[in-house]
Amino acid sequence: MLVDVHKKVVKLKVVYYGVARSGKTTNLEKLSQLEGLDLLKLDTQEEKTLVFDFATKKVRVGDMTVSFSLYTIPGQDIYRDIRLTVLRGVDGLVFVVDAQRERFEENLNFYSLLKADLLRIGKKLEDTPVVFQYNKMDLPQAMSYEELERGINLDRHVSVRASAVNGEGVLETFRSLEELLIRKLERMLA
Numbered sequence: 001m002l003v004d005v006h007k008k009v010v011k012l013k014v015v016y017y018g019v020a021r022s023g024k025t026t027n028l029e030k031l032s033q034l035e036g037l038d039l040l041k042l043d044t045q046e047e048k049t050l051v052f053d054f055a056t057k058k059v060r061v062g063d064m065t066v067s068f069s070l071y072t073i074p075g076q077d078i079y080r081d082i083r084l085t086v087l088r089g090v091d092g093l094v095f096v097v098d099a100q101r102e103r104f105e106e107n108l109n110f111y112s113l114l115k116a117d118l119l120r121i122g123k124k125l126e127d128t129p130v131v132f133q134y135n136k137m138d139l140p141q142a143m144s145y146e147e148l149e150r151g152i153n154l155d156r157h158v159s160v161r162a163s164a165v166n167g168e169g170v171l172e173t174f175r176s177l178e179e180l181l182i183r184k185l186e187r188m189l190a
């Protein structure tokens, strides 16, 4: 988080984290379309993110401008170093779950990986606002919302159902995280 009290600007970093092909890049693509943001996609190969995607979104809070920088991590295992680099300085997280039943274990492992990654950059998940997004709910092999809540949302975070490719739940996910972050910010500035 960067705060410029003179310019009344706060900069927050939001990272979309989750297993490979869960729909992180798709979220940023749809959000950019819906909100008119410029999206920078760095190095993609057959839809796989190799470095990261990036967009910024600004909102007014009282007399402050809050500027969100949005990033996605590359979900493939081989990119651990890049993942850590993207995570550094994170203020809020969207944990994108691939709701397909065959990816259940992978999602669960990635949740542990997220906690471990955060520790490596000196942060704790408990101190970082996070929203769970159950994506690909349009697919017949998607687990039910209740199953996902019980099976994956172990720490009872705010959760949103989505079908990012159809633009469903994308804005709601971001708004939920934005709300958590702005509430935290208001507490800090009070």
Ligand SMILES: Nc1nc2c(ncn2[C@@H]2O[C@H](COP(=O)(O)OP(=O)(O)OP(=O)(O)O)[C@@H](O)[C@H]2O)c(=O)[nH]1
Pocket: 018, 019, 020, 021, 022, 023, 024, 025, 026, 027, 047, 048, 049, 050, 072, 073, 074, 075, 076, 135, 136, 137, 138, 139, 162, 163, 164, 165, 166
């Ligand atoms: N059916 C369905 N497909 C989706 C949905 N969201 C994304 N996809 C598809 O899943 C594939 C992977 O999506 P990406 O957004 O590239 O996934 P990613 O999480 O960025 O993947 P990495 O960059 O490799 O970590 C693409 O073919 C998307 O069109 C969804 O809600 N439903």
Ligand SMILES: [Mg+2]
Pocket: 024, 025, 026, 047, 048, 049, 072, 073, 074, 075
């Ligand atoms: Mg991607």
